[in-house]
Amino acid sequence: MASFGWKRKAGEKVSKTAVQHFEAEAEKTEADASNREEEADWLYAIKRRREVLMEDCAAKSKRLKDEGAQLAEQGRHWEAIKKWDEAIHLTPDNPALYEMKSQVLSILQEVFPAVKAAEMAVKFRPLWWEGWQTLGRAQLNLGEVDLAVRSFQVAVHLCPSESTLWQEDLAWACRLQKQHLATKEKVRQEEEAKKQILNAPELEQDYDFESEEVLAACEAVAERQMRYEELRKTAVVIDAEGNIKNVVTREGASLNTANPSKEQFTKARGI
Template sequence: MTSFGWKRRVGEKVSRAAAQTFEAAAAAVGQDGAVESDVDWLHVTKRRRETLQEDCAAKSKRLKEEGAFFSENGRYWEAIGRWDEAIQLTPDCAALYEMKAQVLMILNEVFRAVQAAEVAVRLKPRWWEAWQTLGRAQLSLGEVTLAVRTFQQAVHAFPGERSLWDEDLCWAVELRRRQRELAEVEVEGEGETPAPELPDYDFESDELVAACAAIADREQEARRAAAAPVFVRVPGAGEEEEEEDPQQSCGFIQAR
């Protein structure tokens, strides 16, 4: 009985490395179909997996360093691109998300910065720098109360860091106090309706007096014209009757 070998299908392209790997695996199979005892396939598979993980970790580290170099030189979008590639290789690295959040805040991509910092905190809950970055991103987003709680988490993780107390937590508490004071002032001002301000007219100016006099003259002429009688001539009126009234003799009827 012949041993099983590699047979290429029609129209299918197979690399030489893949063919050699398969042929080497087929050589380990005896003519009776049993696997030779000196081949430990479980060990080989585990070793290949470890090698692949080592390659991914090394490449991710290289991309991380390249991103740091780009960010230090102001090439922020290129840095984010390198870190995104590194995240694809090592998605459990919290430092990649934390650095990405810092650069996104510089680019005013505040919402995305909060998302990246939240992932970093979830991956490494005891890392105080991740909490610090998340709090600063929340402050940039306007979430002052959330930022205060986040800085408290950072202080709880590392109480010995004075910058968390002096720069971050104290500043966030002060902003929250001012925010509450402004809210109280707005609530008190809602019940008071300010009186409307009248325009500042000069009622003694010559132009205004002349305009008012002209308007009064036009109104007086209109009233006189409305009160004047209107006469309508009726044809044939006053010809057969005696002329006792001068108005009737003229043949006019007074009408309004």
């Protein structure tokens, strides 16, 4: 007959080593959870500190921006630019700072830096019509008429109700563009006239100095020279209505534009 005994409790046969292992795992889990909580608190503190620093930078940048505007109104342009440079260091993506800086640089005739500053303004705020207007004006000062026309066209597209863009900026740039094209054509004609003088076919022939051919050759060469001098002494201008005109400059005012006649030339035999 089997002897009677007490039933052992569940887990009573678990070894001591296993129990210690389970306890160590539990302690490790609790430590990991604590570390995660501390890491989360640390990340939140860094994020909050960064937000505070950004708020401080924005506030200081605005103060420097306003101080620069006051200096610019007083005509202290370089001091204003220094203030705005400090503000840009704090908030490098603020388009208003670059736009204001471009305006003052244009006043100071720093044409290339003015264009670069305006380009940064439209880069950070591409739908800002005033930024494109400032860029166009800076490009005009640099002599980039075609680029200025495009910038003003973009500004008009963004704000078609702004009358100054139509009546002043874009209209003036288009007139300058017409004048620029006319000037290029005048320079081309001048170079062509000069080339015809240097490479005149009449100079390549042998003439009998007692013949009438000499007079005809001299007349032809003289006409080319007079044409070249006329082009060289004139300038392309544009009137208020936008019409292109060639005006004789002061140096060419006394130029005799009469066509050469045969009386101005003498055959060799008559000398």
